[in-house]
Amino acid sequence: MAKTALITGITGQDGSYLAEFLLKKKYKVHGIVRRIASEYESHRLWRIKNIANRITLHAGSLESYASVVKIVQKIKPSEIYHLAAQSYLDYSFRDEFSTLNININGTHYLLSAIRDFSPKSKFYFAGSSEMFGKVQSVPQNEKTPFYPRSSYGISKVTGHDLTRNYREAYKIYGCTGILFNHESPRRGFEFVTRKISHSVAKIKLGLQRNLKLGNINAYRDWGHAQDYVEAMWLMLQQKKPDDFVIGTGKQHSVKEFAKVAFSIVGLNYNDYVIVDKKLFRPSEVDTLLANCSKARKKLKWRPKVSFKNLVKDMVDSDLKFVKKTGY
Numbered sequence: 458m459a460k461t462a463l464i465t466g467i468t469g470q471d472g473s474y475l476a477e478f479l480l481k482k483k484y485k486v487h488g489i490v491r492r493i494a495s496e497y498e499s500h501r502l503w504r505i506k507n508i509a510n511r512i513t514l515h516a517g518s519l520e521s522y523a524s525v526v527k528i529v530q531k532i533k534p535s536e537i538y539h540l541a542a543q544s545y546l547d548y549s550f551r552d553e554f555s556t557l558n559i560n561i562n563g564t565h566y567l568l569s570a571i572r573d574f575s576p577k578s579k580f581y582f583a584g585s586s587e588m589f590g591k592v593q594s595v596p597q598n599e600k601t602p603f604y605p606r607s608s609y610g611i612s613k614v615t616g617h618d619l620t621r622n623y624r625e626a627y628k629i630y631g632c633t634g635i636l637f638n639h640e641s642p643r644r645g646f647e648f649v650t651r652k653i654s655h656s657v658a659k660i661k662l663g664l665q666r667n668l669k670l671g672n673i674n675a676y677r678d679w680g681h682a683q684d685y686v687e688a689m690w691l692m693l694q695q696k697k698p699d700d701f702v703i704g705t706g707k708q709h710s711v712k713e714f715a716k717v718a719f720s721i722v723g724l725n726y727n728d729y730v731i732v733d734k735k736l737f738r739p740s741e742v743d744t745l746l747a748n749c750s751k752a753r754k755k756l757k758w759r760p761k762v763s764f765k766n767l768v769k770d771m772v773d774s775d776l777k778f779v780k781k782t783g784y
C-alpha cells in the first residue's frame with residue numbers, strides 16, 4: 458500500500474521539493490496550508506503549482522492544537538515532515554514572541570497529536586545549524602554543544618529537545634535533521650543568496666543600480682535544497698530514529714557568494730555592492746561549517762551540487778525570472 462506523507466510548510470522551498478521527491482516515490486502527499494495561502498493561490502502556492510492536482514491540501518494552522526489534531530487524526534500519515542516555521546532570522550529579532558510561539562508550539566502540538574492519535578507516524582523535525590550559533594567547535598557535528606544567537610535558534614533547540622523527549626518518553630519515531638543553509642531558485646527573496654542572485658539579474662538587465670548587503674564576512678555552509686530533502690526522507694527510512702547534521706563540509710563568505718554571482722554575468726562585484734550597517738544583526742552567527750560524516754556513513758547521503766553550480770543555478774534562473782516578470 459502506498460505510504461502517506463504529511464508536510465507542514467509544503468508551500469516553501471523545502472516543502473515543494475520534498476513533495477515532488479515523495480510523489481516520485483509514489484507517496485500520497487498531504488500538506489497543511491494556512492487559509493490565507495489558499496486564498497492567494499497565485500502568490501503563495503507558486504512553488505507547488507506544477508503538482509497541485511497530485512497533492513491534497515488541508516487548511517489549518519500550526520498555532521492551533523485543535524486544527525493540528527484534526528488533520529493528524531484524519532490522515533494518520535506514515536510520515537510527517539515538520540518544515541513550517543517562522544524561519545527568517547532578521548524577523549526573529551523584530552518579533553521574538555511570535556517566532557517562539559509559532560515555532561515551539563507548532564512542533565509541540567504535532568508531537569502531542571502523534572502520541573495521542575497516530576503513534577505509528579514517523580516524525581521529521583527541521584532543525585537548523587542556527588542551533589550552533591556562536592559555534593563551540595569547528596566543524597559542527599551532532600555532539601557539538603548548542604549556543605543559539607536568536608529567538609529562531611532558541612526555538613529550534615527547543616523543537617529538537619521536544620522531539621528527542623517524545624522519542625525517549627513515548628517511543629515516537631522522531632528525528633531532527635540539523636540542516637545547514639540550503640538554497641535554490643525557490644528560495645525566498647529575504648534570504649541573502651536569493652537577494653544576491655535576484656539583484657545580480659536586475660543589475661545585469663539595467664533594472665537596478667547597486668546591491669546593499671549587511672555582514673558580508675559571515676561564513677555559511679551552503680548546499681542545494683534539492684539534495685537536502687533526500688536526506689530528510691532517508692532519516693525516516695532507518696531502523697531506529699536518530700538526529701543528523703546535513704551540510705556540504707565546505708564554507709564560503711557572503712562576499713564570495715556575491716563575487717561568484719556577479720562574475721557569472723561578467724560583472725565585478727566591487728562596482729555594485731555597498732555594505733550597509735543597518736542590515737547587520739544585533740547578534741550574528743559568524744561562521745557555520747558542517748561535519749556530516751554520520752549522515753555519510755549511516756544514511757549514505759552525499760550532496761551532489763557544488764557551490765559554483767548552486768550560485769549559477771540561482772543566477773541563471775533569476776535572469777529568466779526578471780526577463781519574464783520585469784520584477
Ligand code: G4F
Nearest residue numbers: 544546585586587637638647648649650670671672675711
Ligand atoms: O541568508 P540568511 O538570511 O540566512 P541565515 O540567517 O543563515 O538563516 C538561514 O539558514 C539557517 C540554517 O543555518 C536556517 F535555519 C534559517 O531558517 C535560514 O534559512 O543570512 C546568511 C548570512 C547572515 O550571516 C547574514 O547576516 O548573510 C548575512 N547577510 C549579509 N547581508 C545578509 C545580508 N542576510 C540577509 N538576509 N540579507 C542581507 O542583506
